Amino acid sequence: MSLRDLLDELTRIPGVRGALVVSREDGLVVADSLMESVDGKAVAALAASLTGRMAGVTAALGQPEPRAWQLQGSEGTLLAAPGREGLLVVALANAEVNAGELRIRLLNVAGRAA
Amino acid sequence: MRSLEPWVEAPLTTFLAESGARITLLTTSSGQVVAQHGFTHSLDVMSVAALGAGIIAATSELARVMGSPPLEAVVHQGNALGIHLAGFDTPRGRWLGLVVYGKETSLGLVQLFFGRLVEELGRVAPPEQPVRQVLAEDFEHELNSSLRSLFGR
Numbered sequence: 001m002s003l004r005d006l007l008d009e010l011t012r013i014p015g016v017r018g019a020l021v022v023s024r025e026d027g028l029v030v031a032d033s034l035m036e037s038v039d040g041k042a043v044a045a046l047a048a049s050l051t052g053r054m055a056g057v058t059a060a061l062g063q064p065e066p067r068a069w070q071l072q073g074s075e076g077t078l079l080a081a082p083g084r085e086g087l088l089v090v091a092l093a094n095a096e097v098n099a100g101e102l103r104i105r106l107l108n109v110a111g112r113a114a
Numbered sequence: 115m116r117s118l119e120p121w122v123e124a125p126l127t128t129f130l131a132e133s134g135a136r137i138t139l140l141t142t143s144s145g146q147v148v149a150q151h152g153f154t155h156s157l158d159v160m161s162v163a164a165l166g167a168g169i170i171a172a173t174s175e176l177a178r179v180m181g182s183p184p185l186e187a188v189v190h191q192g193n194a195l196g197i198h199l200a201g202f203d204t205p206r207g208r209w210l211g212l213v214v215y216g217k218e219t220s221l222g223l224v225q226l227f228f229g230r231l232v233e234e235l236g237r238v239a240p241p242e243q244p245v246r247q248v249l250a251e252d253f254e255h256e257l258n259s260s261l262r263s264l265f266g267r
């Protein structure tokens with residue numbers, strides 16, 4: 001199954017505006033499935049940066065790296081989950097999305113993305 | 115950060131803060147330095163400017179031979195440092211940007227905010243001024259003045 005096929009499992013969820021596989025080290029897009037209005041390069045760069053910083057925070061606290069993180073805004077939400085081989089799976093959704101379902105599927109996809 | 119063009123300072127300051135770049139050099143396409151951050155020796159900055167202009171010239175020629183439009187950027191990724199080198203058009207002509215970054219940031223962030231820097235430079239650039247003739251007797255004074263602006267001495 002291709003990375004694009006994995007991302008389509010996320011974008012099929014109502015309310016999801018896009019999903020990406022990102023290189024954690026570079027913050028570059030590896031694969032994406034996005035609505036036209038979404039700036040994938042910006043999402044990839046910023047999500048990878050945030051993930052690195054959160055990993056730094058949890059390491060400083062003596063905790064393992066987070067399995068996922070969620071940034072919730074007034075108009076939408078951003079979820080990210082580190083995958084294998086230095087990849088990061090990111091989903092961008094509007095405020096009406098079923099965040100619980102998205103989180104479960106995101107973790108599932110992150111476990112298979114490589 | 116030092117700049118020969120005052121209007122470059124605000125966009126470049128924003129870029130440095132947001133990208134986390136360690137060293138940034140803006141030059142004309144011929145290698146004349148417009149602004150720099152992170153260098154402490156004038157010899158270094160002049161060498162890097164000349165080398166950057168040479169790399170862009172070489173890759174542009176390579177693209178031309180391959181029948182491709184000019185390449186937008188060249189990236190060298192090292193273990194500890196990366197270099198992002200790009201040519202871009204401004205109202206003042208074609209410029210080059212050379213950015214050195216470390217592990218504290220990423221190529222994605224550098225590329226993202228470099229794109230915004232280019233947009234902002236295009237937005238705030240003042241209209242082109244007439245080219246002033248540089249006389250031979252003024253050359254050394256002009257050169258020293260530029261070096262003082264770029265290195266503060």
